[in-house]
Amino acid sequence: MIDFDNLTPKEIVQELDKYIVGQDKAKKLVAIALRNRQRRQKLPDDLRDEVAPKNIIMIGPTGVGKTEIARRLSKLSGAPFIKVEATKYTEVGYVGRDVESMVRDLLSVSMSMVKNEMQENVRKTAESRTEEALLDLLLPGVKPGKPDAAMGSQNNSVTVTPASDAAVSTREKFREKLQKGELEDKQVEVDVVKRNSPSMQIFSGTNFEEMDIQLGSLGNIFGNKKKKKKVSIKQAREIILAEEMDKLIDMDQVADIAKHRCEQMGIIFLDEIDKVAGSANRQGADVSREGVQRDILPIVEGSQVNTRYGIIDTSHILFIAAGAFHMSKPSDLIPELQGRFPLRVELQALSAADFVKILTQPRNALITQYVELLKTEEVTLEFDEAAIHRISEIAMDVNSKTENIGARRLHTIMENLLEDISFNATDIKGQTIKVTKDYVNERLNEIIEDRDLTRFIL
Numbered sequence: 037m038i039d040f041d042n043l044t045p046k047e048i049v050q051e052l053d054k055y056i057v058g059q060d061k062a063k064k065l066v067a068i069a070l071r072n073r074q075r076r077q078k079l080p081d082d083l084r085d086e087v088a089p090k091n092i093i094m095i096g097p098t099g100v101g102k103t104e105i106a107r108r109l110s111k112l113s114g115a116p117f118i119k120v121e122a123t124k125y126t127e128v129g130y131v132g133r134d135v136e137s138m139v140r141d142l143l144s145v146s147m148s149m150v151k152n153e154m155q156e157n158v159r160k161t162a163e164s165r166t167e168e169a170l171l172d173l174l175l176p177g178v179k180p181g182k183p184d185a186a187m188g189s190q191n192n193s194v195t196v197t198p199a200s201d202a203a204v205s206t207r208e209k210f211r212e213k214l215q216k217g218e219l220e221d222k223q224v225e226v227d228v229v230k231r232n233s234p235s236m237q238i239f240s241g242t243n244f245e246e247m248d249i250q251l252g253s254l255g256n257i258f259g260n261k262k263k264k265k266k267v268s269i270k271q272a273r274e275i276i277l278a279e280e281m282d283k284l285i286d287m288d289q290v291a292d293i294a295k296h297r298c299e300q301m302g303i304i305f306l307d308e309i310d311k312v313a314g315s316a317n318r319q320g321a322d323v324s325r326e327g328v329q330r331d332i333l334p335i336v337e338g339s340q341v342n343t344r345y346g347i348i349d350t351s352h353i354l355f356i357a358a359g360a361f362h363m364s365k366p367s368d369l370i371p372e373l374q375g376r377f378p379l380r381v382e383l384q385a386l387s388a389a390d391f392v393k394i395l396t397q398p399r400n401a402l403i404t405q406y407v408e409l410l411k412t413e414e415v416t417l418e419f420d421e422a423a424i425h426r427i428s429e430i431a432m433d434v435n436s437k438t439e440n441i442g443a444r445r446l447h448t449i450m451e452n453l454l455e456d457i458s459f460n461a462t463d464i465k466g467q468t469i470k471v472t473k474d475y476v477n478e479r480l481n482e483i484i485e486d487r488d489l490t491r492f493i494l
């Protein structure tokens with residue numbers, strides 16, 4: 037992974053450019069917002085607390101890259117990041133997820149990030165302990181070490197047979213076999229912890245997050261039972277390694293670091309924000325949408341959210357909201373919420389030229405995806421330039437005649453275009469298929485000319 041911390045705004049944009057065509061303004065703003073958080077970390081304590089994150093709203097028609105920008109950011113960024121749909125939440129008091137759960141979700145992302153990092157640090161130690169444990173399983177009753185050590189633990193209730201020279205050398209032989217991977221399928225018995233989860237019904241009425249918090253403290257009451265299970269060495273290694281790593285990691289420390297990172301560096305991407313904006317004449321469902329907005333407000337403004345690892349202060353979490361704002365305008369959001377998103381950026385509708393680029397340029401470009409997929413069947417797929425232009429043209433055309441779904445149109449068109457080739461791939465092994473403009477026309481013209489067909493198929 038790239039060291040995101042040290043990327044300049046320009047470099048962040050360059051990274052995003054590898055996947056997202058156009059939308060320069062949005063990329064720029066996002067890059068600045070991220071860099072500002074690094075800058076803030078360098079300020080003296082008193083000033084640092086004063087600098088609020090510059091939350092962003094991305095506005096733009098459907099399928100032009102709003103979510104894609106967020107998705108890429110999350111992959112690039114070393115910061116805890118989650119993407120949530122505003123529509124998923126319900127007002128406090130109603131059945132459903134309350135908005136605070138997004139902060140809890142962010143914290144669990146942060147927790148697993150930190151835990152993974154720590155696991156890498158202890159992996160070596162855990163691996164060597166796992167090897168010893170596997171040898172113990174393979175050769176029960178023979179403990180390694182010098183006879184003296186065993187004598188020392190005489191008053192211990194566990195009797196340890198002092199290892200004879202023979203035993204030691206057997207152990208070393210097994211170690212060698214183990215390392216060469218010759219024993220992978222051998223069956224052994226391991227203790228696995230079986231977590232007894234209480235019946236869910238007890239908690240009906242309370243929501244899931246609250247239950248989680250309660251369980252955090254109750255967990256031990258229900259107890260974790262150990263159970264013997266027969267598994268292969270390969271599986272046993274995974275089980276034991278996970279256990280050893282857990283033993284080596286101080287979860288309190290993980291929680292502390294994770295909380296800090298979540299509060300200081302966390303990013304929440306609030307998608308579909310327009311769908312909770314009511315229109316001017318509000319009635320029915322709009323009232324509850326406004327309720328969701330009111331619930332979101334304190335979180336964006338900075339408030340304390342209770343989690344199972346303690347309180348999280350949301351003041352410095354960066355929020356990036358996005359929405360198509362077809363049916364509503366940003367000004368339909370409640371005023372307080374508008375104020376919490378000072379930066380607005382409009383994403384542009386995509387042109388045919390953009391479509392050509394989207395098909396070919398990004399690292400994960402659609403055409404590359406299809407070429408690689410078919411390569412696994414030993415079919416070589418080649419697109420000539422005219423064909424790609426024709427595909428883009430068709431996408432534009434269909435978008436304007438039916439609904440404009442942006443770059444998503446390319447997915448349906450490509451799928452239709454390559455349907456036969458995909459289906460017959462196994463019969464044409466070893467062949468090279470050239471997709472030409474004529475082929476595109478032949479496959480798609482019939483559908484385009486018939487409006488009803490277009491509506492259903494593309």
Ligand SMILES: Nc1ncnc2c1ncn2[C@@H]1O[C@H](COP(=O)(O)OP(=O)(O)OP(=O)(O)O)[C@@H](O)[C@H]1O
Nearest residue numbers: 055056057098099100101102103104360394443444
């Ligand atoms: N500018 C772009 N560059 C590259 N790919 C794009 C771009 N815009 C859209 N795409 C492609 O189109 C698909 C849909 O885009 P995305 O999910 O970002 O839409 P969106 O703007 O979030 O729309 P919605 O408002 O419906 O959520 C993505 O999978 C992505 O591959």
Ligand SMILES: [Mg+2]
Nearest residue numbers: 102103104307
């Ligand atoms: Mg989206």
